[in-house]
Amino acid sequence: MKNRLKVFRAMYDLTQEVLARKLGVTRQTINAIEKQRYNPSLELAFKLADFFGVTIEELFIRDSPEDSAEPEAVQ
Secondary structure, eight states: OEEOHHHHHHHTTOOHHHHHHHHTSOHHHHHHHHTTSOOOOHHHHHHHHHHHTOOHHHHEEOSSGGGGSOOOOOO
16 A cells, blocks of 8 residues: 655654654664555554644555445345
């Protein structure tokens, strides 16, 4: 999943280390999210969105249209 974390972090003039400390995670976690090597838990995604005052949809972007497809009904 793509994200705009680096953009928002830069807007607030925060280092990865400072943001990580404020959210209770490691700098490596922030780095991995920014480089799209790690998708955060839903809890962390909400923390990030709340921290920057944006919605999760503004911060995280789906990779492809298939991701938004309706799941098939269970029979």
